[in-house]
C-alpha cells in the first residue's frame with residue numbers, strides 16, 4: 319500500500335514508511351549475495367549455475383574405473399608375492415636351523431626333534447633336502463648377487479630331453495634322511511605329485527667346476543638296467559646334489575642284517591643268488607665302459623632292491639668326485655688291501671670288494687669297518703681260516719641251512735668268493751667272468767633241483 323495510506327500512524331515504520339530505528343537497508347533481491355552459496359566466481363554476472371559437460375562426466379567416470387582397476391591389479395600382485403615368498407623363505411629358514419653347512423643332519427622325529435626315541439625307520443618327512451637345496455641356491459645367489467634362475471638341475475639320459483621336474487619341484491619336496499655315508503647324506507624326497515627320488519648331498523667335494531662336470535658326465539653316461547641311474551645333479555660352489563631313482567625295498571645290507579632278532583622273513587637262497595648275479599652283471603657293465611672304469615665303492619648298502627627284489631648297483635663312480643681333502647677315518651671292510659687312496663680304485667679292487675659282498679651273502683656276516691690302523695672283522699680272512707680247518711658248513715648263514723639241495727651251489731659260490739677276494743690283484747678273476755660263473759652255478763643247481771623235484775613227483779604215493 320502506498321505511503322500516504324499510513325498517514326497519522328506515527329508508531330509505524332518499515333516498508334514504504336522507511337527504515338525502523340536500528341534497521342539497516344535490505345539487500346536488493348536477485349543480487350549475487352542473496353543466492354544460497356553465493357560468492358563463487360562462477361556465479362558472478364547474473365547468478366547462472368555453470369553445469370559439467372557430458373564429455374567431462376564420461377572422462378571422469380572412465381578415469382575412475384581405470385584407477386580402481388589399477389588399484390585391484392596392484393593388490394593382486396602384492397598378494398601373489400606374499401603367498402609365494404614364505405615357501406622359499408621357510409625352506410631357507412629351515413636350512414639355517416639345520417646349520418646348512420654341516421652335513422650331520424640327523425633323522426628327525428614326528429615333531430622335528432632329533433631322532434631320539436623315534437627310530438631311523440620311523441623318521442618322517444621334514445623339508446631337509448628341500449631346505450638344503452633352497453639354502454644352497456639362496457646362498458649362491460646372495461654371493462654372486464645374481465638370480466637363482468640360472469641354478470638348474472642337469473639331467474642325463476632320456477630325461478635330459480624332457481626333464482620330469484625342476485629344481486623348484488625338488489625344493490618343495492618333503493624329505494626324510496635315509497642314511498649317512500662316507501660321501502654325504504642320502505634323503506628320500508617326495509614331490510608334490512607323489513613321485514619319490516633319492517637325493518645325495520655330497521660332502522668334501524672340492525673339485526673345480528669343469529672337472530666336476532666332466533666326471534659327473536661320465537657317471538651319468540652309464541645307463542644300464544642293473545645300475546641305479548643317476549638322473550640329475552645340481553652344482554654350486556657350496557652345494558652338490560645327486561638325484562637317483564628311489565629304490566623302494568632299500569638296500570641288501572638292510573635286508574641281510576636288519577631285524578634278525580625279531581623274526582623277520584629271512585632272505586632265501588634263490589633271492590640271494592639272484593642278487594649276486596644281478597650285481598655282478600651290473601658291475602661288469604660298468605667295467606665294460608672303459609679300461610679304467612670302476613665302481614669304486616661296492617658294498618651291500620650300495621646294492622639296492624626294487625619292489626620285486628631285483629638288485630641294482632648304485633653309487634658308482636663317487637670316489638672320482640672327491641678331492642684330495644677327502645680322508646675317511648674308517649677303512650671299509652670291503653676295501654682291497656692294495657688300495658691306499660680310494661680315489662684310485664681299479665677294476666681288480668672292485669672284484670675284491672665284490673668277493674667280500676658274496677661272502678656277506680653266504681655267511682650273513684657284515685665285514686666291519688675298522689678305525690684306521692685298527693682291525694675290524696676281515697671277512698675273507700675269517701672265512702679262509704674256517705674253511706682251512708674244514709668247518710665249511712660253519713661258514714654259512716644259519717638262515718640258509720634250512721633250504722634243501724642248495725649246498726653244492728653254496729659251496730661253489732663260496733669258492734668263487736674266495737677267488738675274488740684273493741690278496742693279490744692278478745689272482746682275481748675279471749668281473750665278466752665272475753658274472754658268467756654265478757650264472758653257471760645257478761643254472762646247474764636249478765637243473766639239479768628240477769630233476770630232484772620231478773623225481774620226487776614220480777614216487778608212487780603210499
Ligand SMILES: Nc1ncnc2c1ncn2[C@@H]1O[C@H](COP(=O)(O)OP(=O)(O)OP(=O)(O)O)[C@@H](O)[C@H]1O
Pocket residue numbers: 496497498499500501502503504516518546562563564565566568569615619620622632633
Ligand atoms: N636310491 C636309493 N634308494 C633307496 N635307498 C637308498 C638310495 N641311495 C641310498 N640309499 C640308502 O640310503 C642310506 C645311505 O646311503 P649312502 O649311499 O649315503 O651311504 P652308504 O651306502 O651307507 O655309504 P657310502 O657313502 O659309502 O656309499 C643307505 O642305507 C642306502 O642303502
